[in-house]
Amino acid sequence: MPAPDPLALDRQVCFALAVTNRAVLAVYRPLLEPMGLTHPQYLVMLALWEQEPRSVRNIGEALQLDSPTLSPLLKRLEAAGLLTRARSQHAERQLEVHLTSEGRALRAEAEKIPPAVMSSLGVTEEQITELHDVLTRINAAALNAGALS
Secondary structure, eight states: OOOOOTTOGGGOHHHHHHHHHHHHHHHHHHHHGGGTOOHHHHHHHHHHHHSSSEEHHHHHHHHTOOHHHHHHHHHHHHHTTSEEEEEOSSOTTOEEEEEOHHHHHHHHHHTTHHHHHHHHHTOOHHHHHHHHHHHHHHHHHHHHTTTTO
16 A cells, blocks of 8 residues: 555645634634624634733734734724723833723623534534644644744
8 A cells, every 4th residue: 555645635734724714714704793793803802801901912912913914903893892992001102902891791692602613513612622722732833933933
């Protein structure tokens, strides 16, 4: 039996991740639409529901997004009335992001998203946790290898 082709498409981790990313985001899309959020906007809101206020820089670090990518997301969320941006009272050069009452209230609706995603994918919380752990280790290894630098 010949050795498997190391360049076969179905053996490439980058291909599996890209296809899975598109498929999983397609599961999120109809769940987020009623909330008026795109997936990247949802990630910003998750960061703020976790800790508020946060500096723009801190949000960017948490989401591993650069400023040119993050700024338009924040502007759209601010225009939607979900957050405000203001200069920090402690460090004037720093821009802080605060949730509005509408942004805070949206969290209750968002709490339905993770179980709905697991249900749509037909996976258990244990399986999602295991996958998350593996992906987190791979991401850390990629960052240590110089990714995103």
